Amino acid sequence: MSELQERYAASMMNTFGPPRLALVRGEGAVVWDDQGSSYVDLLGGIAVNALGHAHPALVDAVTDQLRTLGHVSNFFTTEPQVALAEKLLDLLHSSVEPVETPRPSSFGKVFFANSGAEANEAAFKLTRLTGRTHVVAMEEGFHGRTMGALALTSKAAYREPFEPLPGDVTFVPYGDEAALREAVTDRTAAVVLEPLQGEAGVNPAGDDYLRAVRQVTTEHGALLWLDEVQTGMGRSGAWFAHASSGIVPDLVTVAKGLAGGIPIGALIALGEAADTFGPGNHGTTFGGNPVSARAALAVIETIERDGLLAHAAGLGAHLREGLLADDRVVEVRGSGLLVGLTLTEPRAPQVYQHAFDAGFIVNPPTPDRIRLAPPLVLTREQADAFLAAWPGILDAAYAEQLPEASS
Incomplete structure (x- = not known):
């Protein structure tokens, strides 16, 4: 344990367990710890560091904004706040060619928060104002x-x-249309789901299921609320993971990769839902502050300028194909640079450890699943280095004696 990890244990609440590493700097998709070791970051702050670490566009945007206005409270507004709201609405509308006439009719409005949980909290409160x-x-x-x-x-x-x-x-059950139809009634305020379930190991809903959810909610006058906190902002190889389904939701929540590591979350509401909140219904001190908003605009501009949507889609497909080539991998799921795989045995913790030993950061969300959510700037060379190391990582993980299951 390093000196910094010891200080952490003495001063920080034990909500996350002991930190695996004490990181001191990063560049692109690589991070260094306080012992001088480097790692290819295939987790990206849990799908947060869209532009990796120390990206010049993000550094410059935040620095420039802090030289002008850092915080003004929501008694006032700023150009970055309004520009970001307008940009998110543009991206949401332009990313879908509706399969059917969309239920929402107005362009939409945005509420800014500080995180994905706060964006979801805002959406949950909004559903209560439907009277259900x-x-x-x-x-x-x-x-x-x-x-x-x-x-x-x-x-x-x-x-x-x-x-x-x-x-x-x-x-x-996720993806079960019959169960959904049985559960949704005329007293239902909303149906909430992720287009890809991240914490469960990257489970896809599928376009047909998303269309069914849109149909059912419309039939019962309920809101369709998509949690794109982890999947949105280019992570899936598109601005929003639901885009290929052609549906238009009522509520979308985003955060994580939106500002590339600067705290921000957003609730985007379309149609009648956009005008549900009134003064006093909800609020935030820091949400939509000009620094976070400017950072988010820089992230979006960089993704557009550098073609990172296409890059994420192509490199993600390359990773999934390479990972599936090993017969100890049962299934590989995901879209873009959000990748989940299932192992033949519950050895995810061992894979996690041996990946560290090989210089790669991955995530074991369940005993038999691995999740990858690297920066969108991950290079082909870095991805290939991981794929080359992958069989050896599995060899070491599978060579370990598994602990006996408790009775």
């Missing part, structure tokens, strides 16, 4: 750690210590 309280959410979904967002998250280990939680929430 029932929400349908998905098994294995994850929407954040606030009390409201946690109420929409099915995992018992996350929920049970904090029950009772707010809301009248029904959980249905």
